[in-house]
Amino acid sequence: MRLSGKLAWVTGAGSGIGEAAAIALAQEGATVVLTGRTRAKLDAVAASIGEAAHVQAAHVQAGDMTVAVEVEAIAAAILARFGCIDILVNNAGLNIPDRQWGTLTPSGVDAVIAGNLNSAFYAVTAVLPAMRAQGGGVLIHTASMAGRFISALGGPAYTAAKHGVVAMSHSLNMSECIHNIRSSVVLPGEVATPILDKRPVPVSAEDRARMVQSAEVGDLIRYIACLPAHVVINEVMIAPTWNRSYVAALQRD
């Protein structure tokens, strides 16, 4: 229970990596606030966390992370109720089926950039004043391997947005280290979550089973959140051993 007394705000908490992170942080004693656009998914995650007798109840604050005023209102509501935000898991994100240059449209660009990059910035600007005032905090952003390496898989808008998230996280450490605020960016490879349902090429159950599982990324996020205050993991990758892009390259050789 290394996070007892801590408040963690998890965005994109209704499924996949965010759900797993919320569960892992709650198991470690944190009070978690769950945000996403679909209240029913958040309620289900909160209920499953609440079933474990030894953990704090999870709280739901539904909202759209691409709308800055909603993001600010959620942060304000958390601060009004709990008085602090110790940990931000800045995880909400999405991709679209029509993601390649042949099919990408301006509205697709807007959805992907707003949903992965603007949203991540809005969460940070919403929590930073409180973290500065309270004397520290932990920021954990879910970017992607597409935020470090350029490949066709995620599409150009997603790749550009996730590169932006990686840059954002490093810039936070450069600015906020003197305020005892640490920023970690997590770069997953393929993780078996509902985001895969938006792939232009369907992903088989066999392939999903070989991928990283959400709970494994949740464990990594828990590990980062539990580090002592003088330590930051600036950037970390987590990927399947059976990396489909490596396997494809080997099959071409």
Ligand SMILES: NC(=O)c1ccc[n+]([C@@H]2O[C@H](COP(=O)([O-])OP(=O)(O)OC[C@H]3O[C@@H](n4cnc5c(N)ncnc54)[C@H](OP(=O)(O)O)[C@@H]3O)[C@@H](O)[C@H]2O)c1
């Ligand atoms: N799975 C992978 O292979 C993989 C790899 C690298 C990086 N990632 C990143 O990991 C993060 C989590 O994705 P996931 O794989 O766990 O997929 P997921 O299950 O689809 O989770 C994404 C969550 O974000 C929420 N969300 C999306 N847009 C939102 C918005 N505007 N406001 C609030 N919530 C929003 C979604 O819920 P609602 O639709 O209800 O809002 C959903 O619950 C994303 O940033 C994704 O880009 C995933």
